[in-house]
Amino acid sequence: MTAWIVAVLAVSSAPQASPGLRAEALSGPPTAVPQSSVLVRADRMIDGRGALLEPGAVLVDGERIVAVGPEAEAAEAGRVLYLGDATLLPGLIDLHTHLTDAVGVHWEDVLVTTTPGQAALHGAANALTTLRAGFTTVRDMGATWPYTDVDLRDVIDAGVLPGPRMQVAGNYVSATGGAGDARQFSVYVDVPVVRNLADGVDQVRAAVRTNHKHGADFTKILATGAVLSRGLPPGAQQYSAEELAVAVEETSRWGRFVAAHAHGTEGIKAAIRAGVRTVDHGSMLDDEALRMLAESDFTYYVPTLYVGVIVPRDGVALGVPEAQIRRSTEMMRYRNASFRRALAAGLVIGFGTDAGVFEHGHNAREFQVRVENGQSEMDAITSATSVSAMIMGWEDEVGALEAGKFADVIAVPGNPLDEIAALERVFWVMKGGKVYRDDR
Secondary structure, eight states: OOHHHHHHHHTOSSOOOOSSTTSOOOOSOGGGOOTTOEEEEESEEEOSSSOEESSEEEEEETTEEEEEHHHHHHSOOSEEEEOOSEEEEEOEEEEEEOOSSOTTSOGGGHHHHOOHHHHHHHHHHHHHHHHHTTEEEEEEOOOSSTTHHHHHHHHHHTTSSOOOEEEEOSSOBBOTTSTTOOOOSOTTOOOTTOOOBOOSHHHHHHHHHHHHHTTOSSEEEEOBOOSSSSSSOTTSBOSOHHHHHHHHHHHHHTTOOEEEEEOSHHHHHHHHHHTOSEEEEOOSOOHHHHHHHHHOSSOEEEOOOHHHHHHHHHTTTTTOOHHHHHHHHHHHHHHHHHHHHHHHTTOOBOOOOOBTSSOTTOTTHHHHHHHHTTOOHHHHHHIIIIIHHHHHTOTTTSSSOOTTSBOOEEEEESOTTTOGGGGGOOOEEEETTEEEEEOO
8 A cells, every 4th residue: 555545544534525605604702612622823823814913823613713813812722732933824725736647747648648547546646745735725727637636626525535625627628739639649549538629619618518517616728829738839829719708608607717728918818808717827918918907807817937947947857848848948938027017017916836747745836936026925825825715716715814714724834924935844734624734
């Protein structure tokens, strides 16, 4: 039995609720909590909305937070846990992950070298790694083997395996020859179970409906070419305005959002006009795109900067073809500049990483790149907590240390406002009131 299976079995004995109406917030005054409650204390706390409290205190009962700060300190708790010179934070949120499949197998090779079962098993291991790294909520941006992410979400929600809370794409929507065309093998070979390509308005409409029928939480559509793809260049627009609009129209009928993979300028602007929820990557923002994002009260920018650092450096070891490493090296110049311009424009910025291209559990390395490019430490943390929760539509459940929200709490040594890399050294993780990591 492998080490990760042992770890899974050790922490998967109790079911957990998933966000939404399936779980109810506790009621009653904080001082009326039962003796089963636990008070988690540390020298400081960042609440996820931009406030630093010293000392930090979070009172938990069951799967929910009952009180924080002085109110938590004043309450009668059944147990007190002091974590020392550390900072408590809400569980972190990553809006752009790929939990299934093995890191090091390039996604364009997955369909002819792996199986859906392998993807599911790797997903289980990667989910635990991600959770232990302090990311208690993720948005998974599409599996190469369709719907393995749906299954992963469902077994986590059922308490069968430990992992972060998940929103999943199920099966991304791509044009033939475009960024998401994983069928990169001989025309004489077929993988009949994989049908993610949609060309034209009617096919896009059908693809969106099919994905949500099979359990997707949102639609991922490839609006432009990609960096890590043999297909259309990343700066080129892949889908027409009409195709993007119908994807949003159909997804909206399900009461859900669209996430648009978009590097190139015209594709970014077409996606914003169509009404997508997020522009992921957003590598080539011009003045008009920045203005459109600033004026929108619905669409948000989710850059992924660390992947542009790691692929040029370690792409060969990660299984990335040389031509795509060169694409990544060139695109990073645009990504960083766009990020700095977005900061100057005062945009609300979500937090994504593209984990899965690189090792899971390294998601927090994104913080350092953002701070180096001008984002304040507190704003970077807020981006990965309350801001990303709002973007997902889960702001009532996660993203801040507040009474009534899920007890998703992590601890890092010292103060990440002094050294943002402290977020790479998470030593204590609670999700839904249950501790999944305790390295004290």
